[in-house]
Amino acid sequence: MTHLPLDIAHLLAGGLVLVSFLMIYQNRLSALLDVFAFHAVVLSASVAWQAQLQQAPDLYITAAIALIFKAGVIPSALGRIVRNLGIHREVETVVGTGQTMLAGMGLVALSILLMMRITAGADPLAREDLAFALAVVLLGLLMMVTRRNAVSQVVGFMSLENGLILAAAGAKGMPLVVEISVAFSILIAFIVIGVFLFRIRERFDTVDIAAMDDFRGDQK
Amino acid sequence: MAPVDAAALLAGALLLLGPAALVLGPRRAAAIYAAAALLCALVAGLGLTALLTGATSTTVLPIGLPWLGAHLRLDPLAAVFTLLLGLGGAAASLSAIGYFRHEPAPMRVLPFFPAFLGAMLAVLIADDAFSFLMSWEVMSLLSWALVMVHHREAETRTAGFVYLMMAAFGTMALLLAFGLMAGPAGGYGFDAIRAVPRSPLVTAVILGLMLLGAGSKAGLAPLHVWLPLAHPAAPSPVSALMSAVMTKVALYAFLRVVFDLMGPAAWWASPVVILLGAATAVLGILLAMIETDIKRVLACSTIENIGVIFAAVGLAMAFRADGMPAAAALALTAALFHAFNHMAMKSLLFLGAGAVLGATGTRMLDRMGGLIHRMPVTAALMLLGVTAIAALPPLNGFASEWLVFQAVLLSPGLPQPVLQMLVPAAGGLLALAAALAAAAFVRLYGVAFLGRPRSDAAATAPEADRPTLIAMGALGALCVFAGLLPGIVLDALAPVSAQLTGANLPQQAGQPWLTLVPIAATRSTYNGLLVAIFIAISGGLVAVAVHRFASRALRRAPAWDCGFPLNDPTTQYGAGSFAQPLRRVLGAPLLGARETVLMPPPGDLSPARLTVSVGDPVWQALYAPLAQGVTRLSIWANRFQFLTIRRYLSLVFASLVLLLLGLTLWA
Numbered sequence: 001m002t003h004l005p006l007d008i009a010h011l012l013a014g015g016l017v018l019v020s021f022l023m024i025y026q027n028r029l030s031a032l033l034d035v036f037a038f039h040a041v042v043l044s045a046s047v048a049w050q051a052q053l054q055q056a057p058d059l060y061i062t063a064a065i066a067l068i069f070k071a072g073v074i075p076s077a078l079g080r081i082v083r084n085l086g087i088h089r090e091v092e093t094v095v096g097t098g099q100t101m102l103a104g105m106g107l108v109a110l111s112i113l114l115m116m117r118i119t120a121g122a123d124p125l126a127r128e129d130l131a132f133a134l135a136v137v138l139l140g141l142l143m144m145v146t147r148r149n150a151v152s153q154v155v156g157f158m159s160l161e162n163g164l165i166l167a168a169a170g171a172k173g174m175p176l177v178v179e180i181s182v183a184f185s186i187l188i189a190f191i192v193i194g195v196f197l198f199r200i201r202e203r204f205d206t207v208d209i210a211a212m213d214d215f216r217g218d219q220k
Numbered sequence: 221m222a223p224v225d226a227a228a229l230l231a232g233a234l235l236l237l238g239p240a241a242l243v244l245g246p247r248r249a250a251a252i253y254a255a256a257a258l259l260c261a262l263v264a265g266l267g268l269t270a271l272l273t274g275a276t277s278t279t280v281l282p283i284g285l286p287w288l289g290a291h292l293r294l295d296p297l298a299a300v301f302t303l304l305l306g307l308g309g310a311a312a313s314l315s316a317i318g319y320f321r322h323e324p325a326p327m328r329v330l331p332f333f334p335a336f337l338g339a340m341l342a343v344l345i346a347d348d349a350f351s352f353l354m355s356w357e358v359m360s361l362l363s364w365a366l367v368m369v370h371h372r373e374a375e376t377r378t379a380g381f382v383y384l385m386m387a388a389f390g391t392m393a394l395l396l397a398f399g400l401m402a403g404p405a406g407g408y409g410f411d412a413i414r415a416v417p418r419s420p421l422v423t424a425v426i427l428g429l430m431l432l433g434a435g436s437k438a439g440l441a442p443l444h445v446w447l448p449l450a451h452p453a454a455p456s457p458v459s460a461l462m463s464a465v466m467t468k469v470a471l472y473a474f475l476r477v478v479f480d481l482m483g484p485a486a487w488w489a490s491p492v493v494i495l496l497g498a499a500t501a502v503l504g505i506l507l508a509m510i511e512t513d514i515k516r517v518l519a520c521s522t523i524e525n526i527g528v529i530f531a532a533v534g535l536a537m538a539f540r541a542d543g544m545p546a547a548a549a550l551a552l553t554a555a556l557f558h559a560f561n562h563m564a565m566k567s568l569l570f571l572g573a574g575a576v577l578g579a580t581g582t583r584m585l586d587r588m589g590g591l592i593h594r595m596p597v598t599a600a601l602m603l604l605g606v607t608a609i610a611a612l613p614p615l616n617g618f619a620s621e622w623l624v625f626q627a628v629l630l631s632p633g634l635p636q637p638v639l640q641m642l643v644p645a646a647g648g649l650l651a652l653a654a655a656l657a658a659a660a661f662v663r664l665y666g667v668a669f670l671g672r673p674r675s676d677a678a679a680t681a682p683e684a685d686r687p688t689l690i691a692m693g694a695l696g697a698l699c700v701f702a703g704l705l706p707g708i709v710l711d712a713l714a715p716v717s718a719q720l721t722g723a724n725l726p727q728q729a730g731q732p733w734l735t736l737v738p739i740a741a742t743r744s745t746y747n748g749l750l751v752a753i754f755i756a757i758s759g760g761l762v763a764v765a766v767h768r769f770a771s772r773a774l775r776r777a778p779a780w781d782c783g784f785p786l787n788d789p790t791t792q793y794g795a796g797s798f799a800q801p802l803r804r805v806l807g808a809p810l811l812g813a814r815e816t817v818l819m820p821p822p823g824d825l826s827p828a829r830l831t832v833s834v835g836d837p838v839w840q841a842l843y844a845p846l847a848q849g850v851t852r853l854s855i856w857a858n859r860f861q862f863l864t865i866r867r868y869l870s871l872v873f874a875s876l877v878l879l880l881l882g883l884t885l886w887a
Binding site: 094107110111113114117118138141142144145148 | 866869870872873876877880881883884
């Protein structure tokens with residue numbers, strides 16, 4: 001039974017990867033936002049478990065930030081944006097979900113293989129956490145690449161950042177200051193992107209980034 | 221104060237004169253050029269003292285890389301080039317006082333000119349790779365700025381671009397060479413570099429990189445293409461500096477690395493240098509023979525002389541590798557002596573070309589003519605210069621080329637049959653180059669200064685300004701001195717040959733009648749003074765005889781009617797017509813020269829036209845495909861300028877995944 005705490009940590013980190021896959025699979029915006037909120041909840045649970053495991057009370061703060069901002073404020077704000085823009089039913093993918101899922105599995109395999117190789121001497125908890133975190137980061141990037149709607153790119157970016165936090169929580173002793181600053185920078189990025197979304201919408205009547213390419217004044 | 225400290229001070233003063241010029245402004249231009257000339261005279265004096273004493277002094281300045289500092293050193297090798305820089309720099313600065321009086325944009329020259337001199341001095345005294353490369357790059361960039369003075373002319377911009385490319389390429393090669401010499405330990409001081417043992421292969425690679433790096437700056441074929449572009453584009457005192465002095469700084473870099481830093485090279489490395497030098501000499505002088513722009517002719521002749529010098533350096537390498545230090549000392553001394561002479565005569569010729577350009581407003585030989593009447597002093601000094609560079613006795617060009625051939629004649633003593641066969645062949649090429657040089661400079665002088673003026677500007681050309689004439693006079697005196705008393709110069713060069721080859725020529729000061737004895741009195745000797753006296757006496761006697769015994773009967777006849785039935789000056793021999801025989805014999809196969817005659821159809825009154833097209837074969841074969849390849853590559857890469865946001869993200873993502881894959885699969 002001594003392995004139970006580690007197993008739970010793995011479960012939570014692996015759950016995060018699974019939720020990332022759910023996000024890749026979701027091609028409707030409002031559902032995507034819900035899954036993103038769930039992603040943040042799992043992250044927060046994972047970080048809180050790490051806090052308990054490592055006896056690091058400041059990680060609870062990180063978990064709370066994740067829960068409040070990422071699971072609460074940001075999804076609801078994005079949801080408002082989506083509703084205001086009237087695109088909550090929009091279906092938008094560039095690459096089919098099937099191929100994207102396959103690519104995502106490849107990325108997970110890649111990150112696990114890579115982390116197992118290069119962190120041979122490290123603490124097993126941190127090793128596998130790092131592998132999962134890298135997978136979440138790569139999946140977030142994959143999502144940014146395969147979507148054409150600006151909102152889902154924002155979501156991809158946020159989930160990428162979740163992966164970073166997971167990695168940071170796994171590696172013991174990341175200072176709180178760094179976490180808070182990362183969190184705030186993400187928040188600011190979110191605000192900026194949100195403002196941009198409205199500006200883009202005002203100008204082009206769409207947030208499909210393909211529309212913007214027409215206005216670059218050069219050939220495609 | 222040790223000489224090296226004085227040299228550092230002078231380099232600093234020259235470098236600071238540039239910013240000072242910015243503050244003082246164009247109204248004090250004359251004072252700034254005069255200060256530069258004075259500082260250069262001091263540099264020359266310092267170089268001469270350091271050379272004569274043969275002492276080495278070093279110092280470390282607390283600037284540059286924090287763990288290295290700036291190591292400086294003035295040894296005999298650096299001293300001889302310091303002397304060269306001082307003399308050439310002083311002459312060019314003196315001439316600049318007059319030349320730039322009428323410059324429309326004085327501030328495009330004024331700040332860069334003294335700083336350029338300072339940077340060259342810094343290259344010479346640098347004793348670690350960092351300060352060396354730093355000074356080298358500053359020198360390159362400042363000279364580029366000086367080439368670009370008249371940047372509104374498209375020709376100048378092309379020249380500047382080509383020069384910048386070549387300079388960047390050369391510095392890259394030097395950077396790699398020094399990186400290779402510093403080795404994995406990364407000791408960038410020259411002392412540390414000397415101490416590292418190297419395999420012959422590494423040495424050969426370093427030599428190749430030096431041929432690229434220093435050769436591109438010196439003008440060694442096939443890296444010579446920028447000289448005929450950049451030297452005419454720059455103002456004449458700058459051309460004089462670049463052609464006469466900066467190419468020597470490149471030679472210094474080559475000698476410093478090959479003979480001092482990189483350790484002994486295998487014998488098979490030397491034929492490359494010898495052949496490259498000889499080929500450069502022939503190619504350069506052929507181009508000089510055919511060009512019709514006076515400064516391009518001079519620039520191409522610089523290529524030829526660099527070729528001669530490098531051939532002699534290659535000989536010295538061969539002799540040194542085969543354990544013949546006395547012969548190596550002879551070849552090296554010949555190279556240094558020729559470098560010195562070329563500095564003097566090419567500065568003289570470029571300043572003279574500048575005077576002609578200022579007076580006639582054109583660089584085209586075919587628009588000059590008859591200048592000997594309008595610019596008598598310039599013409600007399602230019603005659604001295606062309607005689608010297610055409611290697612006619614008793615001037616200095618002959619003395620040094622004679623020494624080079626003495627070294628060539630020692631080649632049967634070399635043990636390798638390859639060298640035994642190859643060196644005389646290279647000597648033949650050098651002899652061809654010397655003969656062609658005579659032809660090229662007869663053409664230059666004859667077309668520009670003799671005959672009748674071919675344009676109104678040439679008919680009303682004023683004499684050159686006084687500072688330029690003084691500078692040219694001093695350089696001419698230097699040519700005469702080194703020609704009549706070469707022994708003194710050779711004795712002064714002894715510490716350098718002792719430093720680099722471990723041997724010396726026989727002491728020349730004690731020879732009877734001031735004779736030049738390169739090997740032994742029983743072999744071959746040359747006495748410039750006696751030749752001069754002989755020429756003077758026999759010439760005088762002939763003149764007396766002609767005047768005494770020739771018919772004094774008065775004859776009246778149409779003047780020059782045989783050659784000039786028309787009164788048009790274009791009926792004279794021009795630059796193109798003078799070059800025609802050689803262009804047909806050598807130019808057609810080697811340079812792809814082509815003549816097309818356009819005859820009007822019968823009844824048409826328009827004139828027939830003869831068009832001559834000459835290309836540099838190196839440009840066609842090497843640079844044109846390269847430029848095309850780069851253009852094609854940039855057009856292809858340009859597509860990445862116009863991707864969608866998502867594609868950019870995909871590129872980032874794909875490269876990240878690829879890198880991670882690489883990391884995973886890395887054994």
